[in-house]
Amino acid sequence: xxxxxxxxxxGGFDTVLRxxxxxxxxxxxxxxxxTPRYEVIRRLGQGAFGTVYEALEMDR
Amino acid sequence: xxxxxxxxxxxxxxxxxxxxxxxAIEGYGPEAxxxxxxxxxxxxxxxxxxxxACEDLWKGIGAFSWRCAFRTWMYTLxxxxxxxxxxxxxxxxxxxxxxxxxxxxxRAAASTYNERxxxxxxxxxxxxxxxxxxxxxxxxxxxxxxxxxxxxxxxEALEDEIIRRTSARLRKRFQLLKDELRDRVKSEAP
Numbered sequence: 001x002x003x004x005x006x007x008x009x010x011g012g013f014d015t016v017l018r019x020x021x022x023x024x025x026x027x028x029x030x031x032x033x034x035t036p037r038y039e040v041i042r043r044l045g046q047g048a049f050g051t052v053y054e055a056l057e058m059d060r
Numbered sequence: 061x062x063x064x065x066x067x068x069x070x071x072x073x074x075x076x077x078x079x080x081x082x083x084a085i086e087g088y089g090p091e092a093x094x095x096x097x098x099x100x101x102x103x104x105x106x107x108x109x110x111x112x113a114c115e116d117l118w119k120g121i122g123a124f125s126w127r128c129a130f131r132t133w134m135y136t137l138x139x140x141x142x143x144x145x146x147x148x149x150x151x152x153x154x155x156x157x158x159x160x161x162x163x164x165x166x167r168a169a170a171s172t173y174n175e176r177x178x179x180x181x182x183x184x185x186x187x188x189x190x191x192x193x194x195x196x197x198x199x200x201x202x203x204x205x206x207x208x209x210x211x212x213x214x215x216e217a218l219e220d221e222i223i224r225r226t227s228a229r230l231r232k233r234f235q236l237l238k239d240e241l242r243d244r245v246k247s248e249a250p
Contacts, residue, residue, distance in 0.1 A: 013242055013245065016180070016241075016245055017195075017199055017238065017241065018199055018200070019179075019180040020180045020183050020184050020195065020199075020241065021184075021195045021196050021198075021199035021200040022180070022200055023091075023094045023095050023097075023098040023099075023196055023200055024094045024097075024098070025090040025091050025093075025094045026090050026093040026094045026097060027090055028085070028086065028089045028090060028093065
């Protein structure tokens with residue numbers, strides 16, 4: 001174990017260090033609902049490269 | 061049970077790059093997205109950087125050298141995308157990424173943390189992006205120094221000598237950072 005391994009710290013500092021360094025895992029979105037520019041009308045299909053939606057471009 | 065790295069490699073070896081990319085993004089995406097949101101301190105910017113990283117992954121997966129773990133490469137792409145975005149504040153990517161949903165999920169995932177650890181968040185907010193990245197990769201993501209060097213240098217196929225030198229520099233910086241944080245925590249103690 002290396003000398004900079006947080007596990008070697010005593011006095012609870014390793015817990016503090018882990019608290020400071022912690023980042024959340026963020027589940028990826030599974031369903032596309034559109035953006036301000038594109039309004040999703042319906043999902044057309046899904047393949048290996050992704051999902052295809054019929055959408056309305058709002059700027060036009 | 062087949063691990064994530066093995067699953068990605070099996071698809072890659074079979075020439076099924078779309079499957080390899082999909083498995084990688086589904087498997088490592090949540091932690092990479094959380095990393096970007098934290099380091100960029102913005103769920104929207106984190107989502108944008110994640111989109112860029114995913115696009116880079118799709119474009120580059122065929123040429124991936126496998127000289128490091130795929131997870132390390134995912135973080136290399138994520139960090140590189142985050143740095144590019146931070147240096148170009150007006151850069152916007154118009155793509156099919158539901159940022160509104162990412163925002164909702166980030167807020168849900170982060171709220172518990174924020175409620176219980178305002179103190180940790182306050183200390184972390186004082187770190188430079190470089191120090192914060194180093195701390196997260198080493199302590200939270202438990203990466204080896206070799207992997208961190210590859211992520212920081214932005215190259216998954218670094219020469220051994222460069223990895224050795226970068227690792228040594230990062231270890232020294234990490235030790236100093238720990239000492240600084242220990243002092244700060246002590247000084248803030250009631």
